[in-house]
Amino acid sequence: MTTIEVDEFLPHPPAKVWRALTDSDLLARWLMPNDFKPVVGHRFTFATQPVPRVGFDGIIRCEVLEIDDGRLLRIGWAGGALDTTVTWRLTAEGRGTRLFVEHAGFDLDDPVQEYAFRGMSSGWRSHVFRSLLATLAGLR
Numbered sequence: 001m002t003t004i005e006v007d008e009f010l011p012h013p014p015a016k017v018w019r020a021l022t023d024s025d026l027l028a029r030w031l032m033p034n035d036f037k038p039v040v041g042h043r044f045t046f047a048t049q050p051v052p053r054v055g056f057d058g059i060i061r062c063e064v065l066e067i068d069d070g071r072l073l074r075i076g077w078a079g080g081a082l083d084t085t086v087t088w089r090l091t092a093e094g095r096g097t098r099l100f101v102e103h104a105g106f107d108l109d110d111p112v113q114e115y116a117f118r119g120m121s122s123g124w125r126s127h128v129f130r131s132l133l134a135t136l137a138g139l140r
Contacts, residue, residue: 001104001105001106001107002106002107002108002117003103003104003105003106004101004102004103004104004106004117004121004124005100005101005102006099006100006101006102006124006125006129007098007099008098008099008101008129009093009096009097009098009099010096010097010098010099010132010133010136011095011096012096012097012136012139013092013095013096013097014070014071014090014092014097015070016097016139017090017097017099017136018069018070018090019139020132020135020136020139021088021090022036022038022073024037026135026139029131029135030128030131030134030135031128031131031132032046032047032048033046034062036062036064037064038064038067038073039067040064040066040067041063042063042064043061043063044062044063045059045060045061045062046059046060046079047059047060048060051080054080054081054112054115054116055080055081055112056079056080056081057079058079059079060077060078060079061076061078061079062075062076062077062078063076065085066087070090071089071090071091072087072088072089072090073087073088074086074087074088075087077103080112080116081110081113082105082106082113082116083105084103084104084105084106085103085104085105086101086102086103086104087100087101087102087104088100089101089102101124103120
């Protein structure tokens with residue numbers, strides 16, 4: 001199994017970053033529309049664009065697996081051929097936050113998962129963090 005790992009510094013305090021990760025409305029601003037609740041065991045969905053050629057209907061089925069308030073959020077992330085986990089880990093650093101993202105469980109022997117891995121690798125590193133930074137900049 002293969003993992004996407006991203007390590008980014010965000011010039012915002014951990015409490016503000018945590019809020020953007022765990023407030024459903026804020027999460028929708030920078031990631032995707034959802035019905036997330038920060039409760040272990042809560043099942044929720046993200047909605048995005050379908051990709052019919054790889055059998056993806058646009059719905060990511062998730063479950064909150066672990067929460068360490070203000071420090072760690074781990075969710076199950078399943079959609080199409082994927083059955084993976086995403087973990088966000090926050091660490092205070094100076095006046096900001098070091099955010100580690102780990103998206104684990106890709107089987108690169110499966111062409112559909114390899115396609116998703118390539119797309120999501122660049123997506124987590126570029127688009128998602130730009131959107132998160134823009135959302136954080138608009139918060140008090």
